[in-house]
Amino acid sequence: xxxxxxxxxxxxxxxxxxxxxxxxxxxxxxxxxxxxxxxxxxxxxxxxxxxxxxxxxxxxxxxxxxxxxxxxxxxxxxxxxxxxxxxxxxxxxxxxxxxxxxxxxxxxxxxxxxxxxxxxxxxxxxxxxxxxxxxxxxxxxxxxxxxxxxxxxxxxxxxxxxxxxxxxxxxxxxxxxxxxxxxxxxxxxxxxxxxxxxxxxxxxxxxxxxxxxxxxxxxxxxxxxxx
Ligand code: C5P
Numbered sequence: 001x002x003x004x005x006x007x008x009x010x011x012x013x014x015x016x017x018x019x020x021x022x023x024x025x026x027x028x029x030x031x032x033x034x035x036x037x038x039x040x041x042x043x044x045x046x047x048x049x050x051x052x053x054x055x056x057x058x059x060x061x062x063x064x065x066x067x068x069x070x071x072x073x074x075x076x077x078x079x080x081x082x083x084x085x086x087x088x089x090x091x092x093x094x095x096x097x098x099x100x101x102x103x104x105x106x107x108x109x110x111x112x113x114x115x116x117x118x119x120x121x122x123x124x125x126x127x128x129x130x131x132x133x134x135x136x137x138x139x140x141x142x143x144x145x146x147x148x149x150x151x152x153x154x155x156x157x158x159x160x161x162x163x164x165x166x167x168x169x170x171x172x173x174x175x176x177x178x179x180x181x182x183x184x185x186x187x188x189x190x191x192x193x194x195x196x197x198x199x200x201x202x203x204x205x206x207x208x209x210x211x212x213x214x215x216x217x218x219x220x221x222x223x224x225x226x227x
Contacts, residue, residue, distance in 0.1 A: 001116075004029065004124040005139075006219065007132035010146035011192060012180045013153035013160075015203050015211060019146065020128035021074055022212045027219065030122040032069070033076040034129035034136070035098075037111050039089035040067050040078050042098045052100035055107065062110045069118065092168075096176070099183045102130075108190050112136045131190035133198050142222050144215055145194035148204040150178055 006029070008020045017033050024031035041058065044065045050057040068079040077086050088094070101107055108131075115136045119125045127136070133143035148156075154174035161173070168176070184192035194200055199218055203211050 002119050002122045002125045004141050005137050006126045006142045007137050007140045008128040008144045009130055009133050012177050013157040014146040014148050016128040016146050018208055019211050020126045023215050024126040026216055029124035029126050031071055032118055032127040034115055036076050036078050038098045038101050039094050041101045042094050043085055043089050044080050052097055055104045058104050058107045062107055103187045105189045130184055130192040133195035135190050142219055143195045143198040145198040145200045147202050150174055152204045153177055
């Protein structure tokens with residue numbers, strides 16, 4: 001297992017992914033976007049035309065398709081059976097359907113194992129998602145939980161999706177985010193919630209740079225106590 005594991009959990013569009021990537025860069029650590037894994041299985045299942053509520057079929061997909069996750073130029077690249085799907089997994093339909101994969105206990109177990117294997121090969125890692133500090137790495141060195149007002153998260157997501165077809169207006173984006181929060185918080189397995197020992201950071205009025213600085217400050221403090 002890695003010498004330093006930092007987890008960042010939080011709701012949709014709370015800035016986790018960007019912050020995790022920049023923090024990892026600052027600390028010379030690897031970065032893992034676990035949402036990309038759920039999205040990749042969702043896309044593979046949609047392409048195979050399987051019933052998304054059939055857990056066994058979803059599990060078969062995780063075992064028969066070859067998923068590759070790698071980080072290139074600070075960006076997580078995803079391949080399914082050797083085809084690059086990095087852009088396709090961000091499609092709004094995939095985003096909406098990911099909840100089926102997220103609620104399937106045996107699929108989650110499989111993905112958590114994949115995440116642990118990914119971490120085992122790395123010296124330092126910053127990993128982000130919904131259950132990283134509570135389930136996948138419950139003994140992580142530092143756990144963060146990022147949050148922000150739904151209206152602010154919707155604005156951020158709109159800026160990110162600018163010009164993309166199917167993105168919708170601000171109101172629709174906020175509604176979709178709130179629905180996703182509800183589904184993430186209420187599922188029986190790996191629900192979205194802060195770990196008991198997580199540091200909670202409300203990013204509503206903070207820039208990405210300020211969030212990264214704040215988290216890096218906690219990491220520095222923690223590492224200086226360790227040595
Ligand atoms: O973070 P992102 O929005 O890419 O995640 C897509 C979906 O994957 C989330 O809405 C959530 O349902 C699921 N997910 C999860 N556990 C994680 C990461 C993502 O259930 N660790």
